[in-house]
Amino acid sequence: MDNALTDIVKIEYLQPDKAEFSLKNGYIALKNDQTEYDRVFLHRCFPNELTEEYLSVLDRDNNEIGVIRRIDDFPEETRELLRGELKRKYHIYTIKAILSINEKYGYSYWKIKDSEGERDFTVRDTYRSINRITGDRVTVTDVDGNRFEIPSLEALDRRSRRKIEQYL
Amino acid sequence: MLYYEPSGAVLTDPAGHGNMIEISKFREEASAALLKRGIRPEDIVVFAETDLALDLNHASVYIVLTETKLYVLEGQTAISGRPGKLRKKAAVTRTFIETDLAEYEKEQVKSPAIEELISAGYLTIEYSGGTRRIAAMTRTAMRDMRLFVKYAGKYLEDGSTETDPEDFKDDRFCPKCGRRYPDPNRKICPVCMEKTKIYKRLLQFYKKYRWQMLAVLLSITALSALGVIAPYVSTSFFYDKILTPGTGWFGQIAFVLALIVGLRLLSTLVTSLTGVISARVSAYVTYDLKRTIFTAIERLSLSFFTARQTGGLMNQINNDANTIYWFFCQGVPDFLKNVVQLIAVFVIMFIMNPLLAGCAAVIMPLFAYVVWRIYRRMTTLHQRRYASSRSMNSALSDALSGFRVVKTFAREKDETERFDKRSRRLANDARNVTIFNNTAFPFASFIMYLSNIIIWALGGWMVITGAGGMTYGKLMAFIAYVGLMNEPMFMFVDMIYWFSDCTNAAGRLFEIADAEPDVTEAEQPVSLGEMQGEVEFRGVEFSYDKARKVIDGVSFTVEPGETLGLVGHSGAGKSTLANLLMRLYDVNAGEILIDGVNIKELSFSELRANVGIVSQETYLFVGSIADNIRYARPDASFEEVLTAARISGAHDFIVKLPDGYDTKIGFGYKDLSGGERQRLSIARAVLLNPKILILDEATAAMDTQTERRIQEALTLLSKDRTTIMIAHRLSTLRDADKLVVIENGKVQETGTHNELLIQKGVYSKLYTLQLEALKNIGVEE
Ligand SMILES: Nc1ncnc2c1ncn2[C@@H]1O[C@H](COP(=O)(O)OP(=O)(O)OP(=O)(O)O)[C@@H](O)[C@H]1O
Ligand SMILES: [Mg+2]
Numbered sequence: 026m027d028n029a030l031t032d033i034v035k036i037e038y039l040q041p042d043k044a045e046f047s048l049k050n051g052y053i054a055l056k057n058d059q060t061e062y063d064r065v066f067l068h069r070c071f072p073n074e075l076t077e078e079y080l081s082v083l084d085r086d087n088n089e090i091g092v093i094r095r096i097d098d099f100p101e102e103t104r105e106l107l108r109g110e111l112k113r114k115y116h117i118y119t120i121k122a123i124l125s126i127n128e129k130y131g132y133s134y135w136k137i138k139d140s141e142g143e144r145d146f147t148v149r150d151t152y153r154s155i156n157r158i159t160g161d162r163v164t165v166t167d168v169d170g171n172r173f174e175i176p177s178l179e180a181l182d183r184r185s186r187r188k189i190e191q192y193l
Numbered sequence: 194m195l196y197y198e199p200s201g202a203v204l205t206d207p208a209g210h211g212n213m214i215e216i217s218k219f220r221e222e223a224s225a226a227l228l229k230r231g232i233r234p235e236d237i238v239v240f241a242e243t244d245l246a247l248d249l250n251h252a253s254v255y256i257v258l259t260e261t262k263l264y265v266l267e268g269q270t271a272i273s274g275r276p277g278k279l280r281k282k283a284a285v286t287r288t289f290i291e292t293d294l295a296e297y298e299k300e301q302v303k304s305p306a307i308e309e310l311i312s313a314g315y316l317t318i319e320y321s322g323g324t325r326r327i328a329a330m331t332r333t334a335m336r337d338m339r340l341f342v343k344y345a346g347k348y349l350e351d352g353s354t355e356t357d358p359e360d361f362k363d364d365r366f367c368p369k370c371g372r373r374y375p376d377p378n379r380k381i382c383p384v385c386m387e388k389t390k391i392y393k394r395l396l397q398f399y400k401k402y403r404w405q406m407l408a409v410l411l412s413i414t415a416l417s418a419l420g421v422i423a424p425y426v427s428t429s430f431f432y433d434k435i436l437t438p439g440t441g442w443f444g445q446i447a448f449v450l451a452l453i454v455g456l457r458l459l460s461t462l463v464t465s466l467t468g469v470i471s472a473r474v475s476a477y478v479t480y481d482l483k484r485t486i487f488t489a490i491e492r493l494s495l496s497f498f499t500a501r502q503t504g505g506l507m508n509q510i511n512n513d514a515n516t517i518y519w520f521f522c523q524g525v526p527d528f529l530k531n532v533v534q535l536i537a538v539f540v541i542m543f544i545m546n547p548l549l550a551g552c553a554a555v556i557m558p559l560f561a562y563v564v565w566r567i568y569r570r571m572t573t574l575h576q577r578r579y580a581s582s583r584s585m586n587s588a589l590s591d592a593l594s595g596f597r598v599v600k601t602f603a604r605e606k607d608e609t610e611r612f613d614k615r616s617r618r619l620a621n622d623a624r625n626v627t628i629f630n631n632t633a634f635p636f637a638s639f640i641m642y643l644s645n646i647i648i649w650a651l652g653g654w655m656v657i658t659g660a661g662g663m664t665y666g667k668l669m670a671f672i673a674y675v676g677l678m679n680e681p682m683f684m685f686v687d688m689i690y691w692f693s694d695c696t697n698a699a700g701r702l703f704e705i706a707d708a709e710p711d712v713t714e715a716e717q718p719v720s721l722g723e724m725q726g727e728v729e730f731r732g733v734e735f736s737y738d739k740a741r742k743v744i745d746g747v748s749f750t751v752e753p754g755e756t757l758g759l760v761g762h763s764g765a766g767k768s769t770l771a772n773l774l775m776r777l778y779d780v781n782a783g784e785i786l787i788d789g790v791n792i793k794e795l796s797f798s799e800l801r802a803n804v805g806i807v808s809q810e811t812y813l814f815v816g817s818i819a820d821n822i823r824y825a826r827p828d829a830s831f832e833e834v835l836t837a838a839r840i841s842g843a844h845d846f847i848v849k850l851p852d853g854y855d856t857k858i859g860f861g862y863k864d865l866s867g868g869e870r871q872r873l874s875i876a877r878a879v880l881l882n883p884k885i886l887i888l889d890e891a892t893a894a895m896d897t898q899t900e901r902r903i904q905e906a907l908t909l910l911s912k913d914r915t916t917i918m919i920a921h922r923l924s925t926l927r928d929a930d931k932l933v934v935i936e937n938g939k940v941q942e943t944g945t946h947n948e949l950l951i952q953k954g955v956y957s958k959l960y961t962l963q964l965e966a967l968k969n970i971g972v973e974e
Contacts, residue, residue: 114310114311116310118312141250148375168375171331171332184533193580
């Protein structure tokens with residue numbers, strides 16, 4: 026079944042031998058089969074599960090140029106380039122410890138510690154703003170749309186875990 | 194010139210800022226750091242601050258546009274001294290330590306813009322032929338950066354420094370405590386919300402029932418008094434008087450029995466009476482409360498609902514109202530009873546033996562505290578169980594409401610598993626609660642019991658030594674009284690949670706009741722009288738959320754009686770334009786005029802009576818077909834209903850139904866086909882007979898023949914009616930006098946069918962494509 030489906034419609038994959046990525050003014054430029062793009066954008070199709078596979082490459086007007094099946098298919102230099110851009114685009118703050126969660130009427134005020142120090146933020150709809158990704162990875166989105174990540178609930182200290190547990 | 198932040202840090206000379214457009218606060222340390230680089234405050238045209246360095250690490254970054262250059266000064270702000278709470282003022286000194294400075298020649302800087310990442314963002318400019326990222330920001334700083342883009346962009350383009358004061362009001366923070374408002378649309382700070390106010394408001398609802406409430410209070414006091422007398426009669430009085438010779442009461446057992454039974458009966462009667470009254474009053478109050486909330490909700494604008502889940506909202510209101518019900522129906526009377534009881538017990542105990550009473554007064558609260566600690570654990574368990582039960586319910590309602598999809602994809606097994614998993618989790622959590630109940634409660638009781646034992650021991654010792662005039666009977670009374678104190682102690686612990694639950698519930702409810710609709714009716718509406726039906730969109734801009742303009746400068750006019758066709762790709766913004774004309778949302782910029790009057794100045798009733806819509810999503814209420822058609826005009830006669838149904842083509846299928854117009858439809862009743870539902874929606878709009886009719890894909894689910902018939906009927910009717918027709922099937926629009934092609938929220942082309950074909954633009958392309966498609970299958974139009 027699945028095979029039949031992928032046979033009918035072919036996804037436009039970017040071929041490592043034809044697609045040339047380069048850095049231009051801090052942006053990624055692409056030369057694909059004679060067509061040149063001075064600025065392209067990467068977008069993970071499955072940001073939660075696959076971080077280096079199925080990357081949609083978009084042009085300035087958000088039209089898809091093609092899909093990168095797997096970063097590893099590309100030469101070392103390109104890999105570095107793409108990874109750097111992905112890292113910037115998907116940059117997210119990592120919660121190292123939860124100092125307090127103060128809940129009032131469904132809203133909550135958080136005090137956390139990240140790699141650079143303590144930080145406060147406000148969350149609108151506590152239950153729905155906490156997103157369980159896979160296993161014990163969790164993200165929290167604040168009023169402004171900033172995202173904070175807990176890479177592993179297990180790895181969190183007991184006190185922090187106790188604080189967030191009741192909202193999961 | 195522009196100088197907001199009246200309560201902000203002291204700036205030595207506000208006037209010295211010259212004409213600076215101060216988007217972020219221009220603090221002293223910024224001024225000093227920039228001066229070091231030779232940038233004087235009076236040279237600055239636009240100033241803004243962001244919070245991420247280009248490497249996306251936290252930093253203080255000043256973005257400064259002067260008459261000749263654009264500077265990006267990166268650094269760290271060191272804060273020393275006593276920090277204030279969030280935004281509250283504090284005795285601190287701030288120093289800026291520079292790490293990097295970038296300069297750009299103003300003449301070469303073009304089109305500043307914001308590039309949104311997943312959680313952060315970049316400020317970009319066009320510089321010497323390419324796009325560059327020059328600074329980064331968190332979503333929190335994005336507001337300021339957007340303003341920077343706006344004003345810097347304007348200045349770079351034509352040198353104008355005009356500002357809109359609205360942009361400089363930062364009302365994202367509670368003025369009292371400096372915390373963020375959790376909901377940007379509603380300025381309510383949950384921390385500063387006054388609890389006493391909440392209760393005062395709640396009590397308002399009880400005002401109507403004050404006599405009943407007074408009766409409840411009185412009987413509660415009576416009850417407690419009775420409760421306190423009873424042990425005295427059955428112990429101290431019994432042992433020391435009845436059973437002790439020479440007291441005058443000696444041997445009167447029958448009397449004391451009658452007294453005990455009588456007291457008991459009396460207290461039972463009073464208890465049930467109180468129960469009945471408070472249950473009744475609370476039920477009425479809850480009803481009043483729910484009605485108030487529901488009225489408030491009906492008044493709110495559409496955006497309130499899209500920001501929340503409607504189902505969740507109704508659930509929440511119900512739960513909250515119930516919480517309040519139980520709090521007042523049971524919690525408060527119980528609480529009062531226990532307070533009175535506790536006080537009475539203490540008083541009696543003090544009279545009987547001050548020494549022992551004093552001991553009890555110290556020991557009991559101590560143990561109550563231990564019990565409270567145990568309780569705390571309990572609430573977490575309860576919360577967890579509550580969450581699991583919610584998640585199970587949502588899985589269940591999901592599967593049931595989407596049952597058709599579940600069946601068609603043969604996913605019954607997976608759904609069962611999904612349900613099973615959650616159901617098992619609930620079972621686990623429920624088990625934990627029960628286990629905890631069965632272990633912790635006996636344990637807690639045991640602790641309370643221990644405290645009683647201590648008092649017994651003390652009392653026993655007093656009886657033996659005769660200290661403080663203690664007698665055997667008194668000791669028995671004491672023991673009974675100590676027992677009476679256990680319940681209030683437990684109750685008070687319970688009350689802490691009950692109280693905060695109720696405050697939360699009431700707070701949430703009042704929040705809804707107080708929410709301001711974003712679309713408000715004009716206070717003194719203009720009346721058009723007889724509407725002509727001219728519609729004009731003038732430079733309309735709109736976005737659902739600030740991030741993306743869905744409608745971007747749309748202008749067009751529809752003459753009275755004209756039929757306008759709106760065409761465009763899916764997601765272009767056609768339905769949004771219809772929503773705006775209906776005032777389900779308000780435009781962000783520009784205006785919409787009917788007969789030359791801004792629709793914001795019309796009353797809702799006049800607008801809605803004259804503008805009818807058949808929307809893309811048909812919605813039918815549970816009820817008969819006739820009721821559904823009559824929805825907009827419940828007073829319509831049978832004949833009118835019939836005519837409307839005829840025009841919309843609904844009559845044909847309705848008469849075939851055994852119950853005709855009385856057939857019940859809607860959730861749980863007869864299901865109609867997509868086209869049938871649409872015809873009912875059209876009938877509903879036709880019955881309203883509005884001057885302006887919007888048909889948003891109103892006939893998309895019907896075959897072309899049925900569509901044709903309906904359109905002919907509508908045309909007959911629409912001689913002097915303005916019609917706006919939205920359709921993907923271009924043949925639907927063949928009768929349109931004029932077509933407007935929308936692309937990405939902008940008007941791409943305007944003209945008649947023929948004019949647009951000649952233009953060879955988007956429309957002609959769409960038309961050719963559709964024509965070819967039809968030709969391919971052998972249909973010629
Ligand atoms: N309530 C909403 N909140 C946020 N975005 C919305 C909302 N409704 C619509 N949008 C977005 O606004 C854009 C325009 O939507 P609109 O419904 O006006 O399109 P349309 O032209 O009617 O499309 P279609 O032909 O598919 O009906 C879409 O990108 C859509 O995702
Ligand atoms: Mg639509």
